[in-house]
Amino acid sequence: IVCVLAVPSYMSTIDFLNFVGPIRKYVSHFRIINDTLPNRFMVLMMFRKAKHAYDFVNHYNGIQFNSLEPETCHAVFNKGIIISSSSQKDLTKSEQVELPICPVCLERMDASVTGLLTILCQHTFHCHCLSKWKGSTCPVCRYSQKSFLGNDQQNECSSCQSTENLWICLICGNIGCGRYQQAHAYQHFLETNHLYSLEIETQRVWDYAGDGYVHRLIQNKIDGKLVELPSPVPINEDGQSSLLLQQQQQQQSQQQLANDMLTQINNEKINYLSTEYNDLLTSQLESQKFYFENQMEDMKKVFNVQLHNLSDYYENINMEKSKEISELNEKLKREFNQNQNLEKEKNDLLKEKKTMEKKIERSENLKKEYQEEKLLTKVLLENQSKLKSLVDEKDKEINDLKEQVRDLMFYLDAKSKVENCENKEEIQNGTIVVSEEASSSSKKKKKTKNKKKK
Numbered sequence: 001i002v003c004v005l006a007v008p009s010y011m012s013t014i015d016f017l018n019f020v021g022p023i024r025k026y027v028s029h030f031r032i033i034n035d036t037l038p039n040r041f042m043v044l045m046m047f048r049k050a051k052h053a054y055d056f057v058n059h060y061n062g063i064q065f066n067s068l069e070p071e072t073c074h075a076v077f078n079k080g081i082i083i084s085s086s087s088q089k090d091l092t093k094s095e096q097v098e099l100p101i102c103p104v105c106l107e108r109m110d111a112s113v114t115g116l117l118t119i120l121c122q123h124t125f126h127c128h129c130l131s132k133w134k135g136s137t138c139p140v141c142r143y144s145q146k147s148f149l150g151n152d153q154q155n156e157c158s159s160c161q162s163t164e165n166l167w168i169c170l171i172c173g174n175i176g177c178g179r180y181q182q183a184h185a186y187q188h189f190l191e192t193n194h195l196y197s198l199e200i201e202t203q204r205v206w207d208y209a210g211d212g213y214v215h216r217l218i219q220n221k222i223d224g225k226l227v228e229l230p231s232p233v234p235i236n237e238d239g240q241s242s243l244l245l246q247q248q249q250q251q252q253s254q255q256q257l258a259n260d261m262l263t264q265i266n267n268e269k270i271n272y273l274s275t276e277y278n279d280l281l282t283s284q285l286e287s288q289k290f291y292f293e294n295q296m297e298d299m300k301k302v303f304n305v306q307l308h309n310l311s312d313y314y315e316n317i318n319m320e321k322s323k324e325i326s327e328l329n330e331k332l333k334r335e336f337n338q339n340q341n342l343e344k345e346k347n348d349l350l351k352e353k354k355t356m357e358k359k360i361e362r363s364e365n366l367k368k369e370y371q372e373e374k375l376l377t378k379v380l381l382e383n384q385s386k387l388k389s390l391v392d393e394k395d396k397e398i399n400d401l402k403e404q405v406r407d408l409m410f411y412l413d414a415k416s417k418v419e420n421c422e423n424k425e426e427i428q429n430g431t432i433v434v435s436e437e438a439s440s441s442s443k444k445k446k447k448t449k450n451k452k453k454k
Contacts, residue, residue, distance in 0.1 A: 001045065001046050001078040002044075002047065002053050002056060002057060002075055002076070002077060002078065003042055003043070003045075003075075003076055003077075004033065004042065004043040004045065004073060004074065004075050005035075005042055005043055005074040005075075005346075006040045006042075006071070006074055007040065007041050007042065007043055007065075008039065008040065008065065008071045009039040009040065009041070010067065013063055013119055015065075016043060017030075017117070019065060019073075020045075020060070022055075023052065023056050023060075023117055024127055024287045025115065026047055026048055026049065026052040026056075027045050027046065027047055027048070027052075027127075028046050028047070028048050028115060028116065029044075029045075029046040029115070029117075029118070030044070030045055030046075030115065030116065030117040030118065030127065031043070031117075031118040031371075032042060032117075032118065032119050044078065045382065053077070054195060056075060057076070057077065057301075058077045059076045060073050060075050061073060061074065061076075070255065077370065079129070079418055100124065102124075102125055102126045102129055105126060105129050105215060107126070109124060109125075109126060113128040114126050121138050121268070123138055123300075139240070155168075155200055156175070157174055157175060157176050157177040157181070157182075157184050158174055158175050158176060158184070159176060159177075159182070159184040159187075160177060160181070160182050160184060162177040162181050162182070163175055164177070165178035165180050165181050165183065165201075166178070166185075166200045166201070167185035167197040167198065167199055167200065167206070168197065168198050168200055169185070169188060169192075169194045169196070169197050169198075170194070170196040170197065170198055170205065171192070171194040171195075171196065171288055172192070172194060174188050174192075174194075175200075176188050176197075178199075182244060185197055186208070189208045192247075193287070193288075193291065195207055195208050195209050195284050195286070196214065198206075207346045214277070215398075251382075253317040263431070359407070365438050391429045
């Protein structure tokens, strides 16, 4: 069991259920308890498992109830529960216990199946039923949590804000002024057909159908007989009795009335009156139930029509959206295929680019090699020309040398022949006469020799 301390009064039961909404399914029972401090109350939460209780304390402790107010959630574990009661009751539990009925949905309240909530007036409901209830009043007794927790507010007519001669509807809790003011309470009866209205000052119930006050019966503690409940004393703003003398007179009249009732009215008449009152109340409740069921049926019809229109509208929107989505998918598919083709072309171009780069690089290398070969060829040609000129010079020298060698050989040969000849002396002392033709030929030979030397 976890206790949430110092819950501010501006938070209604519905607000607290919305605050703990995510963990509401793990709680078997909520109970709201009065606090000693004003404008505060406590909430006891019984979890189905201890793990969920620890998770709630760890996550919710210290969190603000809302972003506009400074109050924070103080979640603590309950150490124990002390029950103090003076009544002697049989505490033994029976094996078969009838489950109570939720006053809102009329279904059985089982804490093991759905979460339950007990408010300050000790009425218990399903959490999901009370969360749909508008306002802070109890659906059964119209007890207002805010009127108890907050500052006391003066009752006033809901239409003209009058504070005198006020009547409250017992069916829906509407407050209106009486016939001596502007008759807004009676106007409420004409609009809603709510038969019973309570006068706030005297606590008497008026029946609009019977056009009279309803007798309220109570059970006498002495003998258990039913007696009529007298009207209470009106209370002023200070919360004290207006006339002490009137109290004494009313007490005496109550005692006298009780004695008269005991002696005059028999049990059959009392049973008849109580049965008639119960039947009347049951019939009125049935009529109110039938009225509200008709209202709910009308609202359901309107809601179904609106739901049908909304479903058609959303169906048309869904069809349009699905058509747009299909078109977008087709467009996306085409663009995807186009992108694939572009990617393929890009890859082909990249491959071709790489091939061209390789070819360009190869051509650059070939060009470079060609330039080198060309330069080398040029150098070789220059060297060749030099070598050729050198060879020509050498050839000329060789030819001169050959001529000289031949002349020398001729000379040596002639000398050897002369020396070996018998007419050596004659030849040595003789002279050689050369003819003109021979001299000319010799000159030509010399000229040719000189040319060759050159």
